[in-house]
Amino acid sequence: MRFNKETIAACCLLVGVLVLAYVSDGEALPVNYGYTPDPSGAREFAAGLPSPTFAQAAPDAMEKVKPEDTFLWRAMDSAHRARYGTPFKVSHQGSVGSCVAHGAAHAIFASESMAWSLGERSDPPEWANQASIYGGSRVEIRGNKTENRGGDGSTGYHAAKWLSEYGVIYQRPYPSVDCTDASPSRCKDWGRYGNGGKGNTELDETAKKTPARYVTRISNWDELVAAICTGNAVTIASNQGFSKTAKDSWLRPSGVWMHQMMICGIKVTDRQGACIMNSWGENWIKYDGEIYPPDLPKGCFWADRSVIERILSQGDSWAISEIAFKFRDIHHNNWLEEQ
Secondary structure, three states: OOOOHHHHHHHHHHHHHHHHHHEEOOEEOOOOOOEOOOHHHHHHHHHOOOOOEHHHHOHHHHHHOOOOOEEOHHHHHHHHHHHHOOOOOOOEOOOOOOHHHHHHHHHHHHHHHHHHHOOOOOOOOOOEOHHHHHHHHHOHHHOOOOOOOOOOOEOHHHHHHHHHHOOOOEOOEOOOOEOOOOOHHHHHHHHHHOOOOOOOOHHHHHHOOOOOOEEEEOOOHHHHHHHHHOOOOEEEEEEEEEOOEEEOOEOOEEEEEEEEEEEEEEEOOOOOEEEEEOOEOOOOOEEEOOOOOOOOOOOEEEEEHHHHHHHHHOOOEEEEEOOOOOOOOOOOOOOOOOO
16 A cells, blocks of 8 residues: 555644643643544634624623623523432543534533523533534534544534534434433444434434524634623634643643533632533542632533634534524522532
């Protein structure tokens, strides 16, 4: 078998990325990322949206919002207890590169939890099925594909596009397939053959009944603050890596992660930054010192504003919602107060 110079260069780049991803600040991390950057595709997708940026989608939110420390995971925890009777826990993608699906599923659950807490929907939300998002973002949303055997992973904007143009499949039984299973093996399978698995087109039509039709790009810090402070979680896909020992719940930037996660909180007082929810379960991170705030979900961490701005500048960060973006006073029921 012969390889041309371009193929050899691409392989060397991939090996370099994997090595950098595996070693972060001298610490071994799981190589289960799965984000494949596509800057031009993300720009094209954003340009085709009715409102390409959050500032355009919700000018009233940008104007009226009062920036303050905000912790969206508290709405997620309340909703999870109401729906499932157990505390909220971050998801675990396992060894499959389905991070874009897990980050998007976290964002959907956060968005729908906020809508429930504000009385905008009657029932507490269910978990979105990550395998559905992963398969849809890799297969159906990319044209007339019926399968995608091209390795692993996806992009943030392909997941956002799937959720807006098709929709959400929840972790529940459906007539054509039992979607309570969102295991890594199912993510792997549906990542090859699309939402519902090989030959299942019925689930695509089912997804269209529950679209997350409102999507917009978060392009800077001010938009992020306005989005979070009005109850909208944000997916973030980038190559930014972190250490795995959190000093007082904050991680330092280190290494390369080709990864999507989700922002579920903002801190605008004292040390400015954002709370990032990862999808590697609860035990990948070591907490050294004070946990801030005390109910911070395990598996989450804080990152400084300058680091967040670098992530946003890469152009693949999205607010995704079933509710139109607008100014909302999310403090009326006091659920943001310290617990």
